[in-house]
Amino acid sequence: DSGVTQTPKHLITATGQRVTLRCSPRSGDLSVYWYQQSLDQGLQFLIQYYNGEERAKGNILERFSAQQFPDLHSELNLSSLELGDSALYFCASSVARQSLQHTDTQYFGPGTRLTVL
């Protein structure tokens, strides 16, 4: 158990709908990352938040948005869903105590499996 929680575990919805995925980071971790993993695919970085502010953006579609709240939990909002959005969505957290040489270890949650029908 990494200490990162994600809800829901599974989500089935229809095209055109909007869903919200939730993530609670490990206690003390300030950074939250969202990743998309399609079937047999790698981990595509979507977005990173640090202490409530957006820090880095990856291949995140305009239909997707995220935020990190004062209690440090984060939500990923996916709208106008398409069949191709079906994937595993992982949240990860880190303490964000990076040095010049070291990059934080990321602790991943169990993921939310989204199925768009």
Added chain:
Amino acid sequence: GQQVMQIPQYQHVQEGEDFTTYCNSSTTLSNIQWYKQRPGGHPVFLIQLVKSGEVKKQKRLTFQFGEAKKNSSLHITATQTTDVGTYFCAGPGSARQLTFGSGTQLTVLP
């Protein structure tokens, strides 16, 4: 932007055989991390390498960081069925986020 390539994409080995996965970056990396994802699971951190030419061992797993800090490898000696999963390397991106390689999916046949 930075790209991290990983080969092979798939590897099937007989239990007891060795396994190696290779990671190459288009740019010099300050460090590289390795993660393992079991089937149906989530990625779990294995190790971070920082120094040029660094070699680290974890039981049957040997991790290497190239002299030029642009490539890395993970070698498993005498694979076991518990080694099954996908192994990812990851390098730091421009904003200190991680850029993951495409992963190597290891199948170990009993």
